[in-house]
Amino acid sequence: MDGLTLGKIHPTAIVSEKAVLGTSVTIGAHCIVYDNVEIADGAVIGPNSILGEPTAAYYREEHHENAALRIGKGALLRSGAIVYAGSRIGDAVEFGHRVTIRERTEIGAHSRVGTLSDIQGYCTIGPYSRLHSNVHIGQKSDIGNFVWIFPYVVLTNDPQPPSSILQGVVVEDFAVIATQAVIMAGVRIGHDSLVGASALVNKDVEAESVVVGVPARKLASVRDIKSVATGESVYPWREHFERGMPWEGMGYEVWAGTQRVPLRAHPRSAPE
Amino acid sequence: MDGLTLGKIHPTAIVSEKAVLGTSVTIGAHCIVYDNVEIADGAVIGPNSILGEPTAAYYREEHHENAALRIGKGALLRSGAIVYAGSRIGDAVEFGHRVTIRERTEIGAHSRVGTLSDIQGYCTIGPYSRLHSNVHIGQKSDIGNFVWIFPYVVLTNDPQPPSSILQGVVVEDFAVIATQAVIMAGVRIGHDSLVGASALVNKDVEAESVVVGVPARKLASVRDIKSVATGESVYPWREHFERGMPWEGMGYEVWAGTQRVPLRAHPRSAPE
Amino acid sequence: MDGLTLGKIHPTAIVSEKAVLGTSVTIGAHCIVYDNVEIADGAVIGPNSILGEPTAAYYREEHHENAALRIGKGALLRSGAIVYAGSRIGDAVEFGHRVTIRERTEIGAHSRVGTLSDIQGYCTIGPYSRLHSNVHIGQKSDIGNFVWIFPYVVLTNDPQPPSSILQGVVVEDFAVIATQAVIMAGVRIGHDSLVGASALVNKDVEAESVVVGVPARKLASVRDIKSVATGESVYPWREHFERGMPWEGMGYEVWAGTQRVPLRAHPRSAPE
Numbered sequence: 088m089d090g091l092t093l094g095k096i097h098p099t100a101i102v103s104e105k106a107v108l109g110t111s112v113t114i115g116a117h118c119i120v121y122d123n124v125e126i127a128d129g130a131v132i133g134p135n136s137i138l139g140e141p142t143a144a145y146y147r148e149e150h151h152e153n154a155a156l157r158i159g160k161g162a163l164l165r166s167g168a169i170v171y172a173g174s175r176i177g178d179a180v181e182f183g184h185r186v187t188i189r190e191r192t193e194i195g196a197h198s199r200v201g202t203l204s205d206i207q208g209y210c211t212i213g214p215y216s217r218l219h220s221n222v223h224i225g226q227k228s229d230i231g232n233f234v235w236i237f238p239y240v241v242l243t244n245d246p247q248p249p250s251s252i253l254q255g256v257v258v259e260d261f262a263v264i265a266t267q268a269v270i271m272a273g274v275r276i277g278h279d280s281l282v283g284a285s286a287l288v289n290k291d292v293e294a295e296s297v298v299v300g301v302p303a304r305k306l307a308s309v310r311d312i313k314s315v316a317t318g319e320s321v322y323p324w325r326e327h328f329e330r331g332m333p334w335e336g337m338g339y340e341v342w343a344g345t346q347r348v349p350l351r352a353h354p355r356s357a358p359e
Numbered sequence: 360m361d362g363l364t365l366g367k368i369h370p371t372a373i374v375s376e377k378a379v380l381g382t383s384v385t386i387g388a389h390c391i392v393y394d395n396v397e398i399a400d401g402a403v404i405g406p407n408s409i410l411g412e413p414t415a416a417y418y419r420e421e422h423h424e425n426a427a428l429r430i431g432k433g434a435l436l437r438s439g440a441i442v443y444a445g446s447r448i449g450d451a452v453e454f455g456h457r458v459t460i461r462e463r464t465e466i467g468a469h470s471r472v473g474t475l476s477d478i479q480g481y482c483t484i485g486p487y488s489r490l491h492s493n494v495h496i497g498q499k500s501d502i503g504n505f506v507w508i509f510p511y512v513v514l515t516n517d518p519q520p521p522s523s524i525l526q527g528v529v530v531e532d533f534a535v536i537a538t539q540a541v542i543m544a545g546v547r548i549g550h551d552s553l554v555g556a557s558a559l560v561n562k563d564v565e566a567e568s569v570v571v572g573v574p575a576r577k578l579a580s581v582r583d584i585k586s587v588a589t590g591e592s593v594y595p596w597r598e599h600f601e602r603g604m605p606w607e608g609m610g611y612e613v614w615a616g617t618q619r620v621p622l623r624a625h626p627r628s629a630p631e
Numbered sequence: 632m633d634g635l636t637l638g639k640i641h642p643t644a645i646v647s648e649k650a651v652l653g654t655s656v657t658i659g660a661h662c663i664v665y666d667n668v669e670i671a672d673g674a675v676i677g678p679n680s681i682l683g684e685p686t687a688a689y690y691r692e693e694h695h696e697n698a699a700l701r702i703g704k705g706a707l708l709r710s711g712a713i714v715y716a717g718s719r720i721g722d723a724v725e726f727g728h729r730v731t732i733r734e735r736t737e738i739g740a741h742s743r744v745g746t747l748s749d750i751q752g753y754c755t756i757g758p759y760s761r762l763h764s765n766v767h768i769g770q771k772s773d774i775g776n777f778v779w780i781f782p783y784v785v786l787t788n789d790p791q792p793p794s795s796i797l798q799g800v801v802v803e804d805f806a807v808i809a810t811q812a813v814i815m816a817g818v819r820i821g822h823d824s825l826v827g828a829s830a831l832v833n834k835d836v837e838a839e840s841v842v843v844g845v846p847a848r849k850l851a852s853v854r855d856i857k858s859v860a861t862g863e864s865v866y867p868w869r870e871h872f873e874r875g876m877p878w879e880g881m882g883y884e885v886w887a888g889t890q891r892v893p894l895r896a897h898p899r900s901a902p903e
Contacts, residue, residue, distance in 0.1 A: 089373045090391030101633045119634030247865045285559040287829040321519045361645045362663030557831040593791045
C-alpha cells in the first residue's frame with residue numbers, strides 16, 4: 088500500500104549511502120536510516136522509523152562515526168521505531184509502534200517489544216522474550232530467554248538516586264513480571280517466578296516463587312497456582328503454554344529433550 | 360499554518376486512492392492514509408498520523424485487503440495518531456498526540472483519548488467517555504458511557520499470564536478510575552464507582568462504591584465523599600459536573616428526564 | 632548525516648516564514664515549525680518534531696495567531712518533540728525522544744526531559760531539574776530547581792475527579808521522586824525529600840524526609856539513609872553527587888558559597 092509496500096524502499100525514505108540492505112527489505116515512508124545500519128533480508132521497517140540514531144557523542148565530536156546497528160532477517164519493526172547506532176536486533180524480532188531502543192542493546196531472535204516500550208541501552212534481552220506495551224528497561228538490565236514482561240513494568244538501576252551507581256536488574260529465564268511492577272536496582276528475578284501486578288520488588292525473588300505487594304513478599308510457589316477454570320496447575324507456564332514458542336505443537340518437555348545444550352550458559356539459568 | 364491548514368490535504372500527505380474523504384477534511388503533513396479509510400466531513404487529522412494501519416495479516420497474505428476504518432464527522436485526531444484498519448471512531452471524538460488504536464475498536468461519539476494512550480483493539484468505548492494521557496486498554500475491554508479513566512491506568516485481560524485466555528474488563532457507565540490503577544482481567548467496575556489512584560483491583564467493584572489500595576478494598580460509598588472546600592457531596596459526579604457533557608447548562612437530572620430510553624441497553628447499566 | 636546534519640535546516644523540514652531562527656540552528660528531517668517560533672543559536676531540533684503546535688483555539692478561531700514559543704540557546708530536542716505555542720524552553724535544555732510539552736510551560740536552563748514525558752502545560756520547571764522517561768506532569772505543577780523525577784511518576788491536579796478544580800503539585804528544590812510514585816493534587820513535596828518508588832503521596836512531605844508506601848508514610852530522615860557500599864550518608868544528594876550540576880568539580884558547599892542570592896526567591900525554598 089502507499090506508505091509501506093512490501094519489498095520496496097519508499098521514495099520518501101532517507102537512506103544513507105553507508106547503510107547495507109539485504110534482499111527484499113521493506114522501508115516505509117519518511118524513515119531515516121543513518122550511516123552504518125545493516126538491515127538483513129526480508130526485514131520490514133515501518134513508516135516514520137529512525138534507524139542508527141546517533142548517540143550523544145555525535146553532537147560534540149566533529150568527525151563522529153556511527154557505530155554499527157544490525158537489524159536481523161525477517162524482523163518486523165512497526166512504525167515509529169527509533170533504534171540507536173550500536174545495537175543488535177535479532178532475526179524475526181517484532182516491534183509494536185514507537186519503540187525506542189538505545190545503544191548497546193542486544194535483543195535475541197524471535198523476541199517481541201511492544202508499543203511505546205523504552206529500552207535504555209547497555210542491556211541484553213534473550214531470544215523468545217515478550218515485552219508488552221510501554222515497558223521501561225533501565226540500563227544494565229539483563230533479561231533472559233522466554234521472559235514475559237507486561238505493560239508499564241519498570242526495571243530500575245540506581246539504588247540511591249541520583250548517584251553514579253548502575254546496578255541492573257537480572258531476570259532469569261521463563262520469569263513473568265505482571266503489569267506495573269517496579270523492580271529495584273540490582274534485584275535478581277529467579278527463573279520461572281511470577282511477580283504480581285503493581286508489586287514493588289526490592290529484594291531477590293526465588294526461582295518458581297510468586298511475589299506480590301508493596302513491598303513484594305513471597306506468597307507461594309508458582310506450582311500452587313491453579314486455574315480457576317480447570318483446577319489444574321498453570322505454572323511453570325512453559326509446561327502449559329505454546330503459542331509462538333519453539334515447542335509449539337510438541338510441548339515443552341519433548342522440545343527440551345531435543346536440545347543438546349542448556350538454552351543459555353548463563354548464571355541466570357542456575358542448575359537446579 | 361504550514362503543516363496543518365484547516366480544510367486542506369497537505370501536499371506531503373500520502374493518501375490512498377481507495378480512501379474516501381468527506382468535505383472540509385483536513386490532513387496534516389506527512390500523514391499516511393491507507394486503503395479503505397473513510398474520513399467524514401470536517402474531520403481534522405494532525406501531522407504524522409497513520410490511518411488504516413494494516414493488521415498483521417498484511418505481512419503474510421499476498422492479496423490482503425484492508426478492512427474499513429471510519430473516522431467520524433468533526434473528529435480531531437492530533438498529530439501522530441495511529442489507527443488500524445477495522446475500527447470505528449465516532450463523530451466529534453478528540454485525540455491527544457501519539458494515540459494508538461488497534462483493530463476492531465469502536466469509540467463512541469464525543470469521547471476523548473489522551474496523548475500516548477494505547478488501545479489494544481477488540482474493544483468498545485461508549486460515547487462521552489474521557490481517557491486521559493497514557494491509558495492502556497487491553498483487548499476485550501468493554502467501557503461504558505461517560506466513563507473517566509486517568510493517566511497510566513491499565514486494563515488487563517489475562518488472568519494467568521501468559522495464557523490464551525482473554526477476559527476483558529467491564530467498566531460500567533459513569534465510573535471513574537484514578538491515576539495508575541490496575542484492573543485485573545475479567546473484573547467489572549460498577550456504575551458511578553470510584554477506583555482510587557494506584558489501586559490494584561482484583562475483584563468486582565460495586566456500583567457507587569469507592570475502592571482503594573493494593574489489593575483494593577471498599578472504603579465507602581461515593582456518596583460519603585465530601586468536598587474539602589464546601590463540605591458537600593461530590594459524587595456521583597454526574598450530579599455535580601457538566602463541562603463537555605450533554606447536560607451542560609441544564610444539569611444531569613433535567614437532561615436525563617429528556618432521554619426517552621436508557622443511555623445504553625447493556626448489562627453495564629444494570630437497572631437500579 | 633542524512634536526516635540531521637548539524638547546522639543545517641533539512642530540506643524536508645517545513646518551517647514557517649514567521650519563525651525566527653538564530654545562527655547554527657539544526658532542524659532535522661520532516662520537522663514542522665509553525666508561526667512565531669523562535670529558536671536560539673545552536674539549538675538542535677531532531678527529526679519529526681513539531682514546534683509551535685497550535686492550542687485548541689486554532690480549531691475554532693478563524694484568525695487565530697499562534698502565541699510565541701522560544702527554544703533556548705544550545706537546546707537539544709531529540710526526535711519527535713511536540714512543543715506547543717506559548718511555552719519557553721531554556722538554554723541548554725535537553726529532551727529525549729517523543730517529548731510532549733503543552734502551552735504555558737516554562738522549563739529552566741540545563742534541565743532535561745526524558746523520552747515520552749508528557750507535560751500538560753501551565754506549569755514551571757526550574758533549572759537543572761531532571762525528568763526521566765515517561766513522566767506525566769499535570770497542569771499547574773510547580774517544580775523547583777535541581778529536582779529529580781524518575782520514570783512513570785505522575786503529578787496529578789484534581790482532588791475529586793472529574794471536577795473543575797485544579798490544584799497543582801509543588802515540588803521544592805532538590806527533591807527526588809522515585810519511579811511510579813503518584814502525587815495527589817495540591818500536595819507539596821518538601822526540599823531535599825525522597826519519595827519512594829510506587830508511593831502514593833496524599834499529604835505534604837516534610838523537607839528532608841523519606842516517604843514510602845500506598846498511601847505514603849514517613850519512614851525516616853533522608854540523613855538516616857546510608858550507602859550499602861560505604862556505610863556513609865548519601866542524602867541530601869546535593870552533598871554527594873555532582874555530574875551535570877553547576878557544582879561539578881568543586882562540590883556543592885563551595886559552589887553555594889559563591890552564590891550571592893538564594894537560588895530562587897520562592898516559597899518552595901523556604902528558609903531553614
